[in-house]
Amino acid sequence: MLRIALVEDTLSEAQYAIHAINRFCEQENIHERFGELAIERFEYAQKFLDASRSQDFDLIIMDIDMPYGQDSINGMNAAAQFREQSDSHADIPILFTTKVSQLAAQGYQVNAIGYVVKPYDYATFAMFMKRAIANIDFNLRGITLTVATRDGVSFVPSSDIIFIQVRDHLIDVHLRDGQLLTTWGKLRTFCEQLKDSYFVQCNRDSLVNMRYVAGFNDSELFIRLPQDAFYKTTDEVQEKNASENDIMSFKVSRRKKSEVYDALFAVKSRR
Numbered sequence: 299m300l301r302i303a304l305v306e307d308t309l310s311e312a313q314y315a316i317h318a319i320n321r322f323c324e325q326e327n328i329h330e331r332f333g334e335l336a337i338e339r340f341e342y343a344q345k346f347l348d349a350s351r352s353q354d355f356d357l358i359i360m361d362i363d364m365p366y367g368q369d370s371i372n373g374m375n376a377a378a379q380f381r382e383q384s385d386s387h388a389d390i391p392i393l394f395t396t397k398v399s400q401l402a403a404q405g406y407q408v409n410a411i412g413y414v415v416k417p418y419d420y421a422t423f424a425m426f427m428k429r430a431i432a433n434i435d436f437n438l439r440g441i442t443l444t445v446a447t448r449d450g451v452s453f454v455p456s457s458d459i460i461f462i463q464v465r466d467h468l469i470d471v472h473l474r475d476g477q478l479l480t481t482w483g484k485l486r487t488f489c490e491q492l493k494d495s496y497f498v499q500c501n502r503d504s505l506v507n508m509r510y511v512a513g514f515n516d517s518e519l520f521i522r523l524p525q526d527a528f529y530k531t532t533d534e535v536q537e538k539n540a541s542e543n544d545i546m547s548f549k550v551s552r553r554k555k556s557e558v559y560d561a562l563f564a565v566k567s568r569r
Contacts, residue, residue, distance in 0.1 A: 300332035300434070303355040304339045305346045305373060306395070307364055311416065312339050315359060315395070318420055322427045332356075332434075343376035350380055355390060356434050362396040362413075377408040385474070389457065389509070391433040393426050436509070440495055443488075445471055445479045452479055456495045460510050460521060461548070462488050464503040474510075498561045501551040508562055518547045519558070 302319060306312040316337055322328070323335050338353075340346035343364045358380065362373040371379075377392050394413035411433060412426050440456040454471065463470050464485050471479040471488075489499050496508045500519055512522040523544045550558050 299334045299336055300328060300357070301353075301355045302335070302337045302357045302359065303346055303350070304337055305343055305358065305360045305364070305376065306339060307341050307361060311361070311395075318423045319359075319427070321420065322424050325424075326428070326431070328431070343371045343373055347371075347376055347379055347383070350383060350387070354386075356437075357430050358390060358392045360392055360394050362394050363398065374408070377410065381408050385458075389433070389437050391430040393430055436496065441491065443471075443491060445481050447479050447481050454479065456492055456497070456507070457509070459492075459497075460507055460523065462497075462505040498558050500554055500558050501549050504548050506548055511562060512545060514550070514559070514562065517550055519550055519562075521546045521548060 300323070304312060304315055304319075306315060316339070319337060320335070329335065338349070338355075340349065343360075346358075346360075358377070360373040360377055364372045364376070373394065373396075377394075380387055380390075380392075388409075392408065392410045394410050395416055395418070396413055397416045399413075399415050411429050414422050414426060437457065443454045443456060443459075445452045445454050454473065458473050458475070460472050460474050462472070462485065465480075467482075469481050469483055469485065469488065471481065473479065485499070485503065485505060488505055489497070492505065497505050498508055499505045506519060506521060510521045510523075511519055513520045523546055
């Protein structure tokens with residue numbers, strides 16, 4: 299099922315958006331890929347936030363210019379609160395609609411995939427919907443790993459893993475909440491398990507989640523770390539507190555360079 303939250307206070311504009319969504323899904327055979335389409339309209343941003351605490355959505359289409367009436371919250375503030383509600387909301391695509399294009403620039407603060415200016419044409423809307431579907435595909439391709447440690451067994455969604463490294467014949471699995479799981483085995487086992495989940499091995503000792511790659515140069519990848527987490531890698535002698543410096547570098551071996559950068563461009567072009 300493809301679950302879409304449409305946060306729009308104006309009935310006529312909500313009806314137009316629903317028509318455009320249905321048209322896109324029919325043209326792109328979305329039903330064959332995701333099954334049933336469920337669109338839920340929310341007239342007020344606060345109603346959406348309340349619902350999102352107990353309901354899961356794959357895509358949010360949000361009007362920025364929500365009225366400051368019943369709940370005194372606009373679409374931009376609602377999107378920020380949605381992101382903060384849960385770690386699982388971090389990767390849900392948000393598409394803004396607005397009559398004032400200047401407001402849309404703030405959308406990048408909440409990692410929106412883009413915005414359309416009302417009244418928008420179908421071609422523009424469809425372009426952003428394709429980007430949204432690519433993001434949803436990206437999120438769905440995650441798997442759950444079973445990681446055995448000295449303290450027991452943990453079931454870890456691949457989307458929660460930032461990077462995995464070899465250390466003194468052990469395997470360190472670094473999670474986005476700063477938690478470190480240390481297990482045993484071989485890095486190539488994790489490489490095989492995660493090969494279809496947008497991970498790439500950049501050197502002999504490191505496997506990184508490409509969704510956290512913030513940039514690169516000729517010899518390094520740069521990973522953006524969540525704030526207020528604590529990390530230590532074999533690439534760097536000192537430990538890092540992400541609240542002090544939220545970028546961590548990983549060396550890219552010459553042998554892996556072409557494979558790494560080709561994979562990275564392929565992934566980022568979907569976003």
